Amino acid sequence: MTTVDKPIGFGRMHRKEDARFVRGRGTYVDDVNLPGMLYGAVLRSPFAHARIVSIDTAAAQAHPKVKAVITGQTLEGLKLAWMPTLSQDTQAVLATDKVRFQGQEVAFVVAEDKYAARDALELIDVEYEPLPAVVDARRALDPDAPVIRDDKEGQTDNHIFDWGAGDEAATDAVFASAEVVVAQDVLYPRVHPAPLETCGAVADFDAVTGKLTMWCNTQAPHAHRTVYALVAGLPEHKIRVISPDVGGGFGNKVPIYPGYVCAIVGSIVTGKPVKWMEDRSENLMSTGFARDYHMRGEVAATRDGRIRALRVKVVADHGAFNGTAQPTKFPAGFFHVFTGSYDVEAAHCAVTGVYTNKAPGGVAYACSFRITEAAYLIERMVDVLAYELDMDPAELRMKNLLKPEQFPYPSPTGWEYDSGDYPRALQLALDMAGYAELRAEQASRPAGGPLMGIGISFFTEAVGAGPRKHMDILGLGMADGAELRVHPTGKAVLRISVQSQGQGHETTYAQIVAEELGIPPDDVEVVHGDTDQTPFGLGTYGSRSTPVSGAATAVVARKVRERARQVASAMLEVDPGDLEWEKGRWYVRGDHAQGRSIQEIALAAHSSLELPEGVEGHLDATTVYNPPNLTFPFGAYICVVDVDPGTGQVKVRRFVAVDDCGVRINPMIVEGQVHGGLADGIGMALMELIAFDEDGNCLGASFMDYLLPTAMECPSWELGETVTPSPHHPIGAKGVGESATVGSPAAVVNAVLDALKPHGVRHADMPLTPAHVWRAIQGRPLRTDLAIT
Numbered sequence: 001m002t003t004v005d006k007p008i009g010f011g012r013m014h015r016k017e018d019a020r021f022v023r024g025r026g027t028y029v030d031d032v033n034l035p036g037m038l039y040g041a042v043l044r045s046p047f048a049h050a051r052i053v054s055i056d057t058a059a060a061q062a063h064p065k066v067k068a069v070i071t072g073q074t075l076e077g078l079k080l081a082w083m084p085t086l087s088q089d090t091q092a093v094l095a096t097d098k099v100r101f102q103g104q105e106v107a108f109v110v111a112e113d114k115y116a117a118r119d120a121l122e123l124i125d126v127e128y129e130p131l132p133a134v135v136d137a138r139r140a141l142d143p144d145a146p147v148i149r150d151d152k153e154g155q156t157d158n159h160i161f162d163w164g165a166g167d168e169a170a171t172d173a174v175f176a177s178a179e180v181v182v183a184q185d186v187l188y189p190r191v192h193p194a195p196l197e198t199c200g201a202v203a204d205f206d207a208v209t210g211k212l213t214m215w216c217n218t219q220a221p222h223a224h225r226t227v228y229a230l231v232a233g234l235p236e237h238k239i240r241v242i243s244p245d246v247g248g249g250f251g252n253k254v255p256i257y258p259g260y261v262c263a264i265v266g267s268i269v270t271g272k273p274v275k276w277m278e279d280r281s282e283n284l285m286s287t288g289f290a291r292d293y294h295m296r297g298e299v300a301a302t303r304d305g306r307i308r309a310l311r312v313k314v315v316a317d318h319g320a321f322n323g324t325a326q327p328t329k330f331p332a333g334f335f336h337v338f339t340g341s342y343d344v345e346a347a348h349c350a351v352t353g354v355y356t357n358k359a360p361g362g363v364a365y366a367c368s369f370r371i372t373e374a375a376y377l378i379e380r381m382v383d384v385l386a387y388e389l390d391m392d393p394a395e396l397r398m399k400n401l402l403k404p405e406q407f408p409y410p411s412p413t414g415w416e417y418d419s420g421d422y423p424r425a426l427q428l429a430l431d432m433a434g435y436a437e438l439r440a441e442q443a444s445r446p447a448g449g450p451l452m453g454i455g456i457s458f459f460t461e462a463v464g465a466g467p468r469k470h471m472d473i474l475g476l477g478m479a480d481g482a483e484l485r486v487h488p489t490g491k492a493v494l495r496i497s498v499q500s501q502g503q504g505h506e507t508t509y510a511q512i513v514a515e516e517l518g519i520p521p522d523d524v525e526v527v528h529g530d531t532d533q534t535p536f537g538l539g540t541y542g543s544r545s546t547p548v549s550g551a552a553t554a555v556v557a558r559k560v561r562e563r564a565r566q567v568a569s570a571m572l573e574v575d576p577g578d579l580e581w582e583k584g585r586w587y588v589r590g591d592h593a594q595g596r597s598i599q600e601i602a603l604a605a606h607s608s609l610e611l612p613e614g615v616e617g618h619l620d621a622t623t624v625y626n627p628p629n630l631t632f633p634f635g636a637y638i639c640v641v642d643v644d645p646g647t648g649q650v651k652v653r654r655f656v657a658v659d660d661c662g663v664r665i666n667p668m669i670v671e672g673q674v675h676g677g678l679a680d681g682i683g684m685a686l687m688e689l690i691a692f693d694e695d696g697n698c699l700g701a702s703f704m705d706y707l708l709p710t711a712m713e714c715p716s717w718e719l720g721e722t723v724t725p726s727p728h729h730p731i732g733a734k735g736v737g738e739s740a741t742v743g744s745p746a747a748v749v750n751a752v753l754d755a756l757k758p759h760g761v762r763h764a765d766m767p768l769t770p771a772h773v774w775r776a777i778q779g780r781p782l783r784t785d786l787a788i789t
């Protein structure tokens with residue numbers, strides 16, 4: 001496929017930011033070096049659960065290069081020992097009373113260089129009194145389970161919340177009369193977003209001006225600034241958060257971590273800038289994990305394969321502090337989109353959140369708040385039903401998919417899917433895969449030999465949070481601002497509140513301006529990631545940038561276009577109503593030659609030209625976009641695997657992915673996003689797992705144990721597309737950044753289990769490592785999340 005160098009608008013344009021990235025000239029947090037800068041390091045708990053008896057910092061303080069040692073006690077004096085989480089819980093910045101997970105922050109050393117800071121950690125003497133740990137979420141509510149959050153008044157167990165959606169009575173009624181009911185326990189194990197760049201910050205507090213400048217690789221600079229203002233009591237206008245180039249976020253860089261607060265305190269107490277960068281193990285052990293949902297799904301159906309109702313119960317492991325990032329009203333995120341892409345009579349889910357002695361998180365790792373868990377569950381359950389009915393999983397899906405004429409579709413759990421043509425996408429995927437031939441190949445395999453499996457998944461996402469009426473984070477509404485200014489010479493600057501972590505926003509947002517105004521994308525500079533330079537907005541996660549900020553960009557460009565019309569009417573001395581727009585130019589209706597380009601108009605807007613009453617001059621506009629609904633991208637995925645029954649080794653032979661994200665701004669970038677997510681899916685389905693032993697020791701704290709997929713595990717992707725524009729989005733686009741991560745794990749797992757069908761295996765949990773597959777074939781599947789089974 002060809003990549004056009006310079007489309008004026010949508011198209012396969014090379015990424016503008018790559019000019020600096022491929023030359024190694026990006027600026028990441030760790031590239032920020034300030035005069036006199038000091039370095040911080042965190043002392044972490046070796047225990048999952050222990051009382052702190054004493055902390056002796058004298059020897060560390062005496063280290064010649066150490067400038068400060070901060071403990072929970074220091075912070076208590078500043079009322080900073082605890083901070084609010086994004087789920088209205090509290091989290092220890094540095095532990096005072098107890099440590100509650102292995103790797104928890106206990107002390108912070110500030111020194112002249114990073115080596116001295118790390119050395120001094122070993123000089124701190126902490127006396128711990130170990131306590132029994134809660135490791136298994138399903139045991140967290142046992143009456144004899146140790147209470148983890150005894151810091152919280154009135155908390156006498158490990159219960160966080162109960163939440164449900166749908167109509168329980170109606171669902172139970174359908175189940176009571178159903179011809180077929182299948183039930184299955186399904187685990188979505190704890191995984192980690194594992195961005196290549198770990199989390200970090202440089203805090204620079206200027207005692208003279210009282211201004212704090214915080215370089216931090218956050219996905220949500222404005223939200224962070226507001227929270228710092230609230231937590232530290234600093235005036236918000238005296239805080240500047242700069243999120244420079246970010247080496248991957250994947251939800252890991254949404255929360256505020258104790259290290260950030262410590263860097264700020266370190267800078268305040270030393271009067272010097274302080275850098276804190278975590279290492280790989282710290283990132284995997286202590287920052288926001290994802291999933292950890294213990295689900296029980298039930299399907300009620302007719303014998304001929306009509307899905308009638310769904311019932312789900314979930315125990316959600318939130319770790320030691322409820323630090324889940326999601327809109328306030330939704331403690332289980334958007335999990336209630338679990339009815340997926342199917343037309344069901346009734347559905348109900350009940351989710352119970354519990355504390356365990358594990359790192360806090362539950363971040364939306366490529367999943368728009370628990371949508372990945374939901375999509376995985378329903379797609380696994382459909383295959384369990386197919387197994388039970390001995391029906392072809394493609395046929396079963398076709399039979400139950402929503403029909404195009406049902407949109408906008410009100411779901412039984414309260415969503416309104418904006419648009420879709422599901423059968424078309426599934427048919428395209430089946431055709432691309434050559435489904436009938438694959439099944440024929442499978443049927444012709446001799447028994448006892450190598451196994452082959454074909455797995456299908458169909459997913460619907462709800463992305464673009466969100467309408468202010470329903471969605472906020474810590475009380476902050478989820479609308480996003482945009483400002484566009486066209487300079488006298490026709491070049492433009494767009495300022496947006498979202499922040500790219502590799503998605504290519506500097507290119508695609510310039511393309512949206514180009515599409516709407518006809519200014520070449522190279523002439524549009526996109527400014528983001530700096531709270532002093534950009535309008536307020538909640539940041540990039542949940543694939544919300546295109547649905548919200550992309551819409552804001554189109555709207556603000558259209559406002560500028562209307563301003564340009566007024567100026568053009570003065571230039572051409574005609575009524576504005578007699579002007580017609582074509583990309584980049586206003587012209588007189590009926591006289592195409594009489595017109596002015598957007599660049600000519602920009603110059604005139606800054607000139608001495610007499611402008612009509614009420615037109616102020618210059619060419620700029622601002623807007624705040626509050627989306628009317630989320631957007632609902634969808635897709636059909638087919639995975640083909642070969643399984644060696646002797647070793648349990650799985651090889652992904654082919655992967656067909658048909659995605660519909662509405663109008664594509666830059667198809668090349670969209671395909672790159674899909675490639676990344678498909679690799680993610682293979683990783684989670686086959687390799688990735690943060691496991692714990694019975695004492696709560698984290699067993700996956702390096703890339704030797706936490707296995708990431710590489711090109712070796714990935715086939716050459718086969719991509720297809722359909723385009724169903726979002727009816728409420730100004731350019732018809734839907735988010736896509738997370739689609740493939742949401743949709744692909746089920747396709748891989750369904751393929752492996754399809755291969756194991758001759759061995760009578762109906763279900764096995766991720767990750768399907770060789771050992772686990774081999775045991776499943778022997779009829780002895782493992783609990784994958786615990787090393788103790």
Ligand code: PCD
Nearest residue numbers: 249250251364366502508541542543545546665666736737
């Ligand atoms: N239709 C359409 C859509 C879209 N697009 C494009 O694509 C991209 C993406 O988008 P979206 O979907 O809107 O998304 P955003 O918001 O931007 O982003 C976010 C996402 O993104 C993804 N992807 C990526 N990539 C990279 N490179 N890196 C990173 O980090 C990342 N991450 C991941 C995640 S996870 Mo979360 O945070 O968990 O919630 S969420 C997420 C951008 O550029 C845009 O513009 C286009 O073109 N078209």
Ligand SMILES: [Cu+]
Nearest residue numbers: 216218224260
């Ligand atoms: Cu931050």
